[in-house]
Amino acid sequence: MKNQKLSEQRARAVFEYLITHGVQNKMYYQGYGSSQPIADNNTDDGRQKNRRVEFEIVKQ
Numbered sequence: 001m002k003n004q005k006l007s008e009q010r011a012r013a014v015f016e017y018l019i020t021h022g023v024q025n026k027m028y029y030q031g032y033g034s035s036q037p038i039a040d041n042n043t044d045d046g047r048q049k050n051r052r053v054e055f056e057i058v059k060q
Helices: 002-020 044-050
Strands: none
Touching: none
16 A cells, blocks of 8 residues: 555656646546566665656657
């Protein structure tokens, strides 16, 4: 639960930063918490790698 909330807060912060800096395309944010790790959460290095924000740019 705590990781989910932190994940959503991180995603929202990036979203709001982009909005305030002129990015006004269709955007949304999503926090995944610990449900989609890219590294092992049993190590400090792995947990650090899992604290991330990813972007997907779709050309229309």
